[in-house]
Amino acid sequence: MSQDWELVDPDVNPLLSVVPCKWPAHPDRYDNIDDALKLIRGERVRQVSKEGFTPDHDDQYADGELMxxxxxxxxxxxxxxxxxQAHRQPPTGWPWASEWWRPAGGARRNLVxxxxxxxxxxxxxxxxEA
Known part of the structure; x- marks a missing residue:
């Protein structure tokens, strides 16, 4: 099945404009992107509230650790x-102690x-930059 593709207009949705790729030209083909973004934002909120990974905490990682x-x-x-299976031990490049490596659930959860x-x-x- 072929799809029409176009770049997302940053004036329409600035959040999507940071993604360096093309999205389907027809909005109904990517309506659930908002759901995916909500999952990611929810995980970020969980990291802050449950794990204590606040912005101040994250600011110490200026050498690409978060990436x-x-x-x-x-x-x-x-x-x-x-x-x-996901690695039981942290893969090469994991920036922190091994006890912080916690892949959970399936591919979707780890993508989140x-x-x-x-x-x-x-x-x-x-x-x-501010």
Whole structure:
């Protein structure tokens, strides 16, 4: 099935404009992106409220640790999506102690964790640039 694609207009949805890719030209084909973004934002809120990973805490990671952690959870999701198990031990590149490596659920859950970590890195960058 072919789809029409176009770049998202940043004036229509600035949040989507940070994603460097094209989205389907027909809005009804990506309505559930708002649901996905809510899951990521919810995980970020959980990280702050339950884990204590506040913006002040995240500001200490100026050397790419949050991005690296995001990539590790993304890798777990890729493996799970291929029908393989996520690493029980942190993959190479995991920036913190091994007890903080907690892939959970399936690929979708680990994608949400990866997205929340990426969001925390973007927020950290914004605070640094302000």
């Amino acid at each position: 690296a952690a995001s990539i590790c959870y993304l890798l777990a999701a890729v493996l799970q999506n291929a029908g393989l 964790k990866a997205g929340a970590l990426l969001l925390s890195e973007l927020e950290r960058m914004d605070r640094t």
